[in-house]
Structure formats: structure tokens, C-alpha cells
Amino acid sequence: MPNLTVSGVRTTIVDLPIVRPHRFAHHSIDTQSYLLVEVVTDAGITGVGEGVSPGGPWWSGESIEGQKDIIDRYLAPALVGGDAEDLTGLRRQWDKIAFGNLFAKAALETALLDAVGQVYGVSLATLLGGATRATLPVRWPLSGAGTAQALEEAVDRVALGHKSIKFKMGALAPADDLRRVAELAEKVGSDVDYLGDPNGTWDLRTASWAIRELEAIGFSAVEQPVPRRDLRGLGELREAANRIDIMADESVCVPADALDAVGRRACDSVAVKPGKAGGLRAARLVTDVLDTAGIGTYGGTAIEGPIGTAASAQLFATFPRLAHGCELVGPLLLSDTVTAEPLSYADGELIVPTGPGVGVRLDQDKVGRYRRRDRG
Known part of the structure; x- marks a missing residue:
């Protein structure tokens, strides 16, 4: 050796x-x-x-x-x-x-x-426990401003096979933001799954009202509606919600955060990211803690490039459950790549690399x- x-x-x-x-x-x-x-x-x-x-x-x-x-x-x-x-x-x-x-x-x-x-x-997926899936359903994120361009982009992505959309929110006043996403969701259609992400910009009172509105529009989940340190508020929103999933992102980074969220029953799902966990192995441990408690895992993104996306894809391929799919769109947002071969996407899904290590060079x-x- x-x-x-x-x-x-x-x-x-x-x-x-x-x-x-x-x-x-x-x-x-x-x-x-x-x-x-x-x-x-x-x-x-x-x-x-x-x-x-x-x-x-x-x-x-x-x-x-x-x-x-x-x-x-x-x-x-x-x-x-x-x-x-x-x-x-x-x-x-x-x-x-x-x-x-x-x-x-x-x-x-x-x-x-x-x-x-x-x-x-062997692939990273093998080193991390073994892949359970060969492809990952990709949720397409729309920029948090503009309507006409966002609508055109959403329609194009749905036509390419993406069955779920994420609306970046928080750049506008809450009422304007909700009107914007309601208009877009109505025009894109009811066959698409919607998730909203205000990046923790709402206070608890605003979030309580906004989540009811998002439920009425038909959103399946809202990601990090309140500031990252307000785990208690996140739990209150979860208790008050009727159908919509309350997803944590900034509030749950490392395994200790996952244990805290489980103990408080603060969320329905968590956006897992290798970077914020401190590595692929720690992110896998976060997932194991959540899965043991029946809390879903979402394959989150920090807009990774091709290397980071390939590594995250191999991690997410090992997850026993993948609530709301994944958001590994970084390479699709880039005008060029730094790898010898591009990652493969087809019908709204990312094909998990199978080569040794990260799978791309x-x-x-x-x-x-x-x-x-x-x-x-």
C-alpha cells in the first residue's frame, strides 16, 4: 500500500x-x-x-x-x-x-x-458508509429579488425536470416578499414543491404571521425563519404550524447543535452542510443524530463549486432519508468550471460521481x- x-x-x-x-x-x-x-x-x-x-x-x-x-x-x-x-x-x-x-x-x-x-x-460515499442512491433530486433556488426574470428562470427549470423550487426571501419587506412569492408560485403552478428561505431575517412575530401565509400559498417548508440563536422560537413556530415543515439551517451546524435541536424538538428538518459542520464526517454524524430522532435531513448548499458539490453529493447519497431533496446547484450557477469534467445533471437530478475519492479532478x-x- x-x-x-x-x-x-x-x-x-x-x-x-x-x-x-x-x-x-x-x-x-x-x-x-x-x-x-x-x-x-x-x-x-x-x-x-x-x-x-x-x-x-x-x-x-x-x-x-x-x-x-x-x-x-x-x-x-x-x-x-x-x-x-x-x-x-x-x-x-x-x-x-x-x-x-x-x-x-x-x-x-x-x-x-x-x-x-x-x-x-473507492468513492467518498463508500468511505462515509455507502451510497443508498445514485442520483439526487435538485431543488432550484431563485434569487431573492425581481419577478419577471425569476418567473422565466423558474419556468425554464421546471421544463428541465426540476420538481421543486426554493425562494430566497428577506431582501424585501415581509409583506412585499410574500406578495412576490405568491405571484410567482401561482404563475409557475401547483405541481411544483415550494420552500421559502428568509435567512433568519424575521423576528418571531413576523415569522408566525408569514408562515401562515406561506401555508396558505401551499409551501411545503420554510428554512430558518428566525435568527440562528432563537432555537426556542423555532420550536414555537413548529408547534404552531399546521402543515408546513420548519427547517433549521444556521441554528444547526455541528453535532452538538443537532442534539440540542432534538432535545427541544425545535424543527422538522435540517439543512445539512459539510462546511458548517466542520467536515463530511461531522455532517454525517449530524445526520445520524437527526435520523435517530425522526428529524428529516435536507441536502443544503453554500454555493459550492464542482469539488465541493461532488463531495457533498457523495455525502448526501449516503443519507437514509432526504427530506425536500438537495440544493447542489453551485456548478449550474457558474459560467465555467475548474475540473477536467463537469458534473452531470439530468431531468432535475444530480448524478452522484462514482470515481475514486471526490470523483472529479x-x-x-x-x-x-x-x-x-x-x-x-
Whole structure:
């Protein structure tokens, strides 16, 4: 068996253009940045991971630049000379060196798992417990502003096979936001499943009223209606809801959060993301905690690029249940890729890669084209 001693770590920031502006609750982006993390081993095998920040540090507190700095200055020196297969031991080292920095640690862990998968000739899904599905139903997210363009985009995506839509909300006043999504849902049609996501911008009183309105429109779920720390409020909304699922996102990141949510019975489902959990293995543990308690798991996104999307897809393929599908649309929002082969989508579903490790490889010419040169 080849020697998987880590001999070096490379980090590269790439800035990729997206096909149309993407509006969150508080800002809009037209470029998405990624941190590519390559872990080189003495065996000549290089594993790749991806650090992501959805439009900046507003969501997680971690910027792409900060992830690069924490890895280059602190985590990589502790990794060099270590055994790439000693995932638990290396993670303990990182946690002693730096508190938090979950997205950066997730990128490093993915690169290690990719190297291990390559040497054994198995996919990340196999390393994470085994795939239960070969494809993932993809929910299409619409930007949180505009009506005419959003309607055209929704109609196009439904025609391509997407059976579910997510409305980004919170950029408008609540009453205007609800009028907007009601108009769009009516025009797109009742055969589509709808989810709303105000990114925690509503207070409890507003959320109580807005959720009744979303139920009347026919939404199946609302994601993180109240601020991330208001787990009690989330639970009150769940108790008051009639049919609509209350989904946690920012409120449930790591396994300890999952235990807290289960104890409070605070939600019906959770958007699981490897980055916010601190890695693929921790995200799998979050899912196990939730599934044991009968709480659904949704395959969330931080607008990952092709590497992060491939890794997340392999994780989500292992989930025993997948409430509301997944949202792995990052590569479809990008104008170009940095991998040698694109991920495959068909009939509104993502085909889970089956190659060893993450299942896709970097195109170094593309990496060179989009590598950030003026900063970071």
C-alpha cells in the first residue's frame, strides 16, 4: 500500500463568474470565490478539497481569504509529516491549534479523504458508509429579488425536470416578499414543491404571521425563519404550524447543535452542510443524530463549486432519508468550471460521481486562468 504521509499542502483562491446575480437577504453577488486545497502525499497522490463562503463571511464568519490564511499559517504546518489516514488524530490537532474555522477544516478533511479514496480505489460515499442512491433530486433556488426574470428562470427549470423550487426571501419587506412569492408560485403552478428561505431575517412575530401565509400559498417548508440563536422560537413556530415543515439551517451546524435541536424538538428538518459542520464526517454524524430522532435531513448548499458539490453529493447519497431533496446547484450557477469534467445533471437530478475519492479532478489550466492574482 502506498505511503500516505503528507508532504505538502497547496492552497489557491479562484474567482468564478456566475450566470446571473444571486440575491441573498442582505446582498447580491455576481462572482463566487473558492479556496482549492491540495494535500500532497509521499505516494505521489494528491487529494483535493474546497473551501467555500456563500458570497462572503456574512453567513459563517469565515472568508475565503481567512480560510487560506488559517490553513497556510497554522493547520498545514501541523499536517505535513502526518498520516493522511489518521483523520481523527489530525482533526484533534487542528482543534487544539485553532478554535472554529469549520469551513477551512472541512476543506482540509475533504482533501485527505480524497487521497484515501484514491489509494483504495473507492468513492467518498463508500468511505462515509455507502451510497443508498445514485442520483439526487435538485431543488432550484431563485434569487431573492425581481419577478419577471425569476418567473422565466423558474419556468425554464421546471421544463428541465426540476420538481421543486426554493425562494430566497428577506431582501424585501415581509409583506412585499410574500406578495412576490405568491405571484410567482401561482404563475409557475401547483405541481411544483415550494420552500421559502428568509435567512433568519424575521423576528418571531413576523415569522408566525408569514408562515401562515406561506401555508396558505401551499409551501411545503420554510428554512430558518428566525435568527440562528432563537432555537426556542423555532420550536414555537413548529408547534404552531399546521402543515408546513420548519427547517433549521444556521441554528444547526455541528453535532452538538443537532442534539440540542432534538432535545427541544425545535424543527422538522435540517439543512445539512459539510462546511458548517466542520467536515463530511461531522455532517454525517449530524445526520445520524437527526435520523435517530425522526428529524428529516435536507441536502443544503453554500454555493459550492464542482469539488465541493461532488463531495457533498457523495455525502448526501449516503443519507437514509432526504427530506425536500438537495440544493447542489453551485456548478449550474457558474459560467465555467475548474475540473477536467463537469458534473452531470439530468431531468432535475444530480448524478452522484462514482470515481475514486471526490470523483472529479482539477483542470490545472482552468485553475491557472481563474487563480486570484491581485490579492490573497
